Amino acid sequence: MKARVVVQVADRRLELAEHDVPCVGANEGLLRVEGCGLCGSDVEQFRGHFTAKGIVRYPLIPGHEPVGTLVEVGANAARAWGVKAGDRVAVEPHLTCGFCRACLDGTYHLCKSVRAEGLPSYGFLPLDFGRGLSGGYADYLHLHPRTILHRIPAAMPIELATQYQALAAGVRWAVQVPRTALGDAVLILGCGQRGLGAVVACREAGAGTIIVTGLARDRHKLALARALGAHHTVLVDQEDTVARVQAITGGHGADVAIDVVPAATQPVIDAVEAVRPGGTIVIAGVKGGRNTVALDTDRVLFKELTVHGVYSQGRAAYEQALRLLTENRYGLERLHTHRFGLDQAAQAIMTLGGEIEGREAICVALVP
Ligand SMILES: [Zn+2]
Ligand SMILES: [Zn+2]
Structure with missing residues (x-):
C-alpha cells in the first residue's frame, strides 16, 4: 500500500511524494488521516526557523495536529491506548518517554526527551525516524508506541475536529x-x-x-x-x-x-x-x-x-477541548476558515501565515 505524503525538502519547499505504508508492530498503529490542523509552528517550520535553530532536519513530513481513523492497531497498542481499528482519534503531537521525572509527575509535555533530542513530535521528525510516515500532511500516519490518542465521535465534522489543539x-x-x-x-x-x-x-x-x-x-x-x-x-x-x-x-x-x-x-x-x-x-x-x-x-x-x-497542552486540556468540540455550543465551525488538499500544502501554510493578500485565516486544515 502507498501513501501520498508532503515532504519538506528545504526552507519554503514542499514536494508531493508517494511512500510505502509500513507494517504495524504489536505496539504500533496506523491512522488514515482525515485532516490535519495548522498553527503558527507550521508557518515557522515552512520558513525554516526550526532548521536554523537545529531543532529539525530535512527531509521531513510536516503536520503535528492530525485526526483520523485507525485502520490497524497492534494487540499491545490496542490494550494500552484503549482503542480498536475503526475508532476515530485525535493524536497528541509529542512522543514522550514515560520514564523521566516530568513524565512520572504527570507533566509529560515537559518530558526530558522532548527537550533534549530536538523535537520528538509528529510533524517534526526526519523521514528516517521509526518506520516512517511521521507527519500529518499525508494519507496515513504510522503510530509510534509512545503515541497518546484521544477518541473523538464518528460524527464530528473535520472542520471542528482539526481545531482540537x-x-x-x-x-x-x-x-x-x-x-x-x-x-x-x-x-x-x-x-x-x-x-x-x-x-x-x-x-x-x-x-x-x-x-x-x-x-x-x-x-x-x-x-x-x-x-x-x-x-x-x-x-x-x-x-x-x-x-x-x-x-x-x-x-x-x-x-x-x-x-x-x-x-x-x-x-x-x-x-x-x-x-x-x-x-x-x-x-x-x-x-x-x-x-x-x-x-x-x-x-x-x-x-x-x-x-x-505555558508551553503545550496536555491530557486534561485535550479532553475538555474535545468535549467542547463535541457539544459545540459556541458555533466553533466559525473558527474554521480554510481547507486545502495535500497538493496545496504550501498554499495552506501561506494562507495561515498571512502571506496571501485578501485571505483572512484563523483555523486552516489540510484534508487529504
Ligand atoms: Zn500546532
Ligand atoms: Zn519523559
Whole structure:
C-alpha cells in the first residue's frame, strides 16, 4: 500500500511524494488521516526557523495536529491506548518517554526527551525516524508506541475536529493554569486561533468579563471574538490597552491576563499594568528570542503578581477541548476558515501565515 505524503525538502519547499505504508508492530498503529490542523509552528517550520535553530532536519513530513481513523492497531497498542481499528482519534503531537521525572509527575509535555533530542513530535521528525510516515500532511500516519490518542465521535465534522489543539491551548492557558473562575475579568492579548480558543474556554469557565486585544487589521477576528462571547475588544494600535482595561473593570484591573501574541513584547508589559494586585499573568506568546521584554520586575513584586509560562497542552486540556468540540455550543465551525488538499500544502501554510493578500485565516486544515 502507498501513501501520498508532503515532504519538506528545504526552507519554503514542499514536494508531493508517494511512500510505502509500513507494517504495524504489536505496539504500533496506523491512522488514515482525515485532516490535519495548522498553527503558527507550521508557518515557522515552512520558513525554516526550526532548521536554523537545529531543532529539525530535512527531509521531513510536516503536520503535528492530525485526526483520523485507525485502520490497524497492534494487540499491545490496542490494550494500552484503549482503542480498536475503526475508532476515530485525535493524536497528541509529542512522543514522550514515560520514564523521566516530568513524565512520572504527570507533566509529560515537559518530558526530558522532548527537550533534549530536538523535537520528538509528529510533524517534526526526519523521514528516517521509526518506520516512517511521521507527519500529518499525508494519507496515513504510522503510530509510534509512545503515541497518546484521544477518541473523538464518528460524527464530528473535520472542520471542528482539526481545531482540537488550538482549543486545548485556550483551555489550559486561559483557564486551567491561571484557575480562571466564575465572574473573573480576563484580558486576552491576541486574537489568533489561540486567543479565540481562550475566549471559548473563559466563557465556558464563567468569566464575568472577557476583553480581547488585536490590531486594526484583525477586525474580522475581533468580531468573531465578540460573537464567541468576548464582552470587549481593544485595538492596540489605536487605543491605550491598559487605560481601556482599567475603565472596563472600574479601576480594579483584570484578574487574569493571557499573552498569546507572537514576537511582540508590549503585550507582556501591558499585562503587568492591566492586572489587579494579586492577579495572574500567563505568558504563551513565543517571542522567538529576537526580542527581550523590558519588564520592571518591581511592578511584579509590589503587585504580588503570579506569572506562569505555558508551553503545550496536555491530557486534561485535550479532553475538555474535545468535549467542547463535541457539544459545540459556541458555533466553533466559525473558527474554521480554510481547507486545502495535500497538493496545496504550501498554499495552506501561506494562507495561515498571512502571506496571501485578501485571505483572512484563523483555523486552516489540510484534508487529504
Ligand atoms: Zn500546532
Ligand atoms: Zn519523559
